[in-house]
Amino acid sequence: xxxxxxxxxxxxxxxxxxxxxxxxxxxxxxxxxxxxxxxxxxxxxxxxxxxxxxxxxxxxxxxxxxxxxxxxxxxxxxxxxxxxxxxxxxxxxxxxxxxxxxxxxxxxxxxxxxxxxxxxxxxxxxxxxxxxxxxxxxxxxxxxxxxxxxxxxxxxxxxxxxxxxxxxxxxxxxxxxxxxxxxxxxxxxxxxxxxxxxxxxxxxxxxxxxxxxxxxxxxxxxxxxxxxxx
Amino acid sequence: xxxxxxxxxxxxxxxxxxxxxxxxxxxxxxxxxxxxxxxxxxxxxxxxxxxxxxxxxxxxxxxxxxxxxxxxxxxxxxxxxxxxxxxxxxxxxxxxxxxxxxxxxxxxxxxxxxxx
Numbered sequence: 626x627x628x629x630x631x632x633x634x635x636x637x638x639x640x641x642x643x644x645x646x647x648x649x650x651x652x653x654x655x656x657x658x659x660x661x662x663x664x665x666x667x668x669x670x671x672x673x674x675x676x677x678x679x680x681x682x683x684x685x686x687x688x689x690x691x692x693x694x695x696x697x698x699x700x701x702x703x704x705x706x707x708x709x710x711x712x713x714x715x716x717x718x719x720x721x722x723x724x725x726x727x728x729x730x731x732x733x734x735x736x737x738x739x740x741x742x743x744x745x746x747x748x749x750x751x752x753x754x755x756x757x758x759x760x761x762x763x764x765x766x767x768x769x770x771x772x773x774x775x776x777x778x779x780x781x782x783x784x785x786x787x788x789x790x791x792x793x794x795x796x797x798x799x800x801x802x803x804x805x806x807x808x809x810x811x812x813x814x815x816x817x818x819x820x821x822x823x824x825x826x827x828x829x830x831x832x833x834x835x836x837x838x839x840x841x842x843x844x845x846x847x848x849x850x851x852x853x854x855x
Numbered sequence: 856x857x858x859x860x861x862x863x864x865x866x867x868x869x870x871x872x873x874x875x876x877x878x879x880x881x882x883x884x885x886x887x888x889x890x891x892x893x894x895x896x897x898x899x900x901x902x903x904x905x906x907x908x909x910x911x912x913x914x915x916x917x918x919x920x921x922x923x924x925x926x927x928x929x930x931x932x933x934x935x936x937x938x939x940x941x942x943x944x945x946x947x948x949x950x951x952x953x954x955x956x957x958x959x960x961x962x963x964x965x966x967x968x969x970x971x
Contacts, residue, residue, distance in 0.1 A: 679888050704894065712913045736890035764908050 627723025628660035667829035681758035867947035871939035
């Protein structure tokens with residue numbers, strides 16, 4: 626999953642926007658943004674944060690700097706442990722061509738001490754977006770860990786995997802009503818990249834995405850099934 | 856008390872690492888949040904949880920736990936059991952709830968892992 630191959634695959638899938646949402650870190654975001662320069666692809670800086678409840682939340686930012694500022698905040702809320710490469714795998718930081726810059730030695734595969742409320746409130750305060758990740762998953766999701774969407778929490782949308790439809794899920798979970806849904810690949814491999822979500826936007830920016838998720842001003846978000854591609 | 860004796864006393868099914876059951880149990884920890892286990896459980900502890908996904912093996916291996924008791928009838932998949940074999944982590948299963956298993960372990964004299 627090196628930056629040039631991510632960009633190449635995204636263009637093959639005719640994607641207009643992808644977000645880089647590494648686990649508790651944003652150190653690879655700038656490299657992918659750079660790799661996409663000059664192409665039709667917009668790369669959004671992001672992060673998948675693991676809250677203290679072990680729930681995954683996708684955070685999307687308007688700029689690389691915003692993502693890195695957020696990363697500082699997240700890093701101060703991670704336990705001061707080092708990664709164990711033999712058990713959790715190495716954590717690469719790469720440049721725009723995919724060459725290794727360094728290893729991230731911090732243990733990222735754990736929870737921050739931040740609650741769901743802490744993350745969503747702070748993200749909102751910073752003008753970024755927070756989407757509950759893969760809510761239909763049986764682990765590390767809002768519905769698995771809490772059983773419902775907590776009230777008065779400023780989520781921008783709910784993300785589902787390809788294993789469910791939002792209609793089915795909403796029927797089973799009334800606390801999902803009112804939210805927009807997106808489906809992404811949560812791709813850890815190129816083959817998992819998804820083209821299921823169509824956003825109607827004036828331009829590929831965070832502000833436009835925010836409007837689409839709120840169904841404002843003609844901007845929309847829609848999940849399409851049965852897309853065919855090689 | 857060894858993990859083998861615990862498995863016998865609680866009628867647990869041994870799903871992986873049959874050859875590693877002679878480890879002495881140093882205490883117990885119960886949580887379904889992996890990050891809590893990573894922070895609190897101690898070497899040789901037996902971990903009681905209903906989580907059955909592959910990540911439980913990495914956590915148990917990291918801490919060198921004596922075994923993982925997966926409760927409520929949850930069954931780790933083949934990938935998880937293979938990984939447990941490779942790491943030498945006994946995986947034991949039961950249909951009982953975590954609460955019941957903990958009460959049974961307490962009756963055997965196994966104490967909770969309390970960090971100073």
